[in-house]
Amino acid sequence: MGDVGTTKFDQIRKRIRACNYLCVAQLYLRDNFLLERPLRFDDIKSRILGHWGTCNGINVAYANLQAFYGDDPNFTFVLGPGHGFPALQANLLIDGKLAEIDDKALPDYYGLKYICHNFSWPDGFPSHANPATPGVITEGGELGYALANAYGVALGHPEKTLAVLIGDGELETATALASLNLRNLLSSNKNGRVLPILHLNGYKISAPSIYARKSERELNEMIRGFGFTPIWINGDDPEVFQEALAKEVDSPFYILKTEKGESGPNRGHISHQIPLKRPASNPEDLTKLEEWLKSYHFEELFNKESGFVL
Numbered sequence: 110m111g112d113v114g115t116t117k118f119d120q121i122r123k124r125i126r127a128c129n130y131l132c133v134a135q136l137y138l139r140d141n142f143l144l145e146r147p148l149r150f151d152d153i154k155s156r157i158l159g160h161w162g163t164c165n166g167i168n169v170a171y172a173n174l175q176a177f178y179g180d181d182p183n184f185t186f187v188l189g190p191g192h193g194f195p196a197l198q199a200n201l202l203i204d205g206k207l208a209e210i211d212d213k214a215l216p217d218y219y220g221l222k223y224i225c226h227n228f229s230w231p232d233g234f235p236s237h238a239n240p241a242t243p244g245v246i247t248e249g250g251e252l253g254y255a256l257a258n259a260y261g262v263a264l265g266h267p268e269k270t271l272a273v274l275i276g277d278g279e280l281e282t283a284t285a286l287a288s289l290n291l292r293n294l295l296s297s298n299k300n301g302r303v304l305p306i307l308h309l310n311g312y313k314i315s316a317p318s319i320y321a322r323k324s325e326r327e328l329n330e331m332i333r334g335f336g337f338t339p340i341w342i343n344g345d346d347p348e349v350f351q352e353a354l355a356k357e358v359d360s361p362f363y364i365l366k367t368e369k370g371e372s373g374p375n376r377g378h379i380s381h382q383i384p385l386k387r388p389a390s391n392p393e394d395l396t397k398l399e400e401w402l403k404s405y406h407f408e409e410l411f412n413k414e415s416g417f418v419l
């Protein structure tokens with residue numbers, strides 16, 4: 110009580126839980142979105158399509174950046190791994206950004222039902238970030254452009270700050286890796302600040318990423334070689350993340366190290382897309398899905414009548 114710091118961290122944790130729940134609900138559920146009765150086979154989508162593995166990390170980054178930068182109009186979050194669309198969609202729903210372009214996507218029970226039911230559904234939302242998503246400027250599922258886009262926005266705009274979440278697989282692309290050199294071109298005070306955040310979750314799809322196989326020292330040296338100061342954020346504790354953001358460093362390069370699929374039932378290389386394959390027909394998978402959804406205690410974070418309690 111009265112400790113502002115604790116309240117802020119609790120709020121971040123709650124938001125991450127809410128977004129993670131919304132991710133799992135979007136991927137799997139066609140009904141019973143608030144688990145008002147035990148989950149049944151016919152609550153589950155017949156074709157489950159999308160990506161879970163990257164979602165927890167995106168939600169962690171989004172919640173922490175939002176808590177730190179608030180509604181600063183000069184701050185932008187650039188999301189490299191657009192396949193983590195359930196996470197982006199969850200955050201945009203909660204922030205009311207989706208409702209600005211689609212009046213059915215209000216941050217209430219009906220909006221929640223709407224995005225969950227229509228995710229990866231015929232005539233509904235695609236499984237990746239797409240032109241209908243508020244703020245999306247590059248579509249196509251091709252990894253690698255996030256950092257270059259961010260430097261482009263920062264060029265000639267000293268008032269802007271852009272945080273860019275880059276997958277560890279994404280940083281293996283020639284485009285992303287070469288874009289690290291843009292720091293040299295934009296390092297004067299006539300341009301904005303770009304804050305790269307490498308999401309070191311260990312895998313690109315199911316293969317180990319090269320950066321996950323480098324030692325911490327080797328990765329630090331690589332990052333320093335591009336002129337950045339590496340700042341590690343180990344795990345998803347908001348206290349660690351907020352402390353990292355508060356560091357006053359000219360050219361920070363954050364390394365967010367989380368486990369791929371964290372908070373889900375199967376972590377690591379098998380979590381990239383859909384960790385539980387057959388909850389619509391296999392009782393064991395259905396039970397595991399129900400336990401997974403319940404682990405977020407969404408009933409503490411959302412009220413059917415009044416919406417999100419975050």
Ligand SMILES: Cc1ncc(C[n+]2csc(CCOP(=O)(O)OP(=O)(O)O)c2C)c(N)n1
Binds near residue numbers: 190252310
């Ligand atoms: C240029 C390019 N090559 C390959 C792919 C196929 N692909 C889609 S997701 C993915 C893995 C991405 O790994 P990472 O960036 O580490 O993301 P995360 O682990 O957060 O899912 C790959 C290789 C792609 N989308 N774009």
Ligand SMILES: [Mg+2]
Binds near residue numbers: 276310312318
């Ligand atoms: Mg990865």
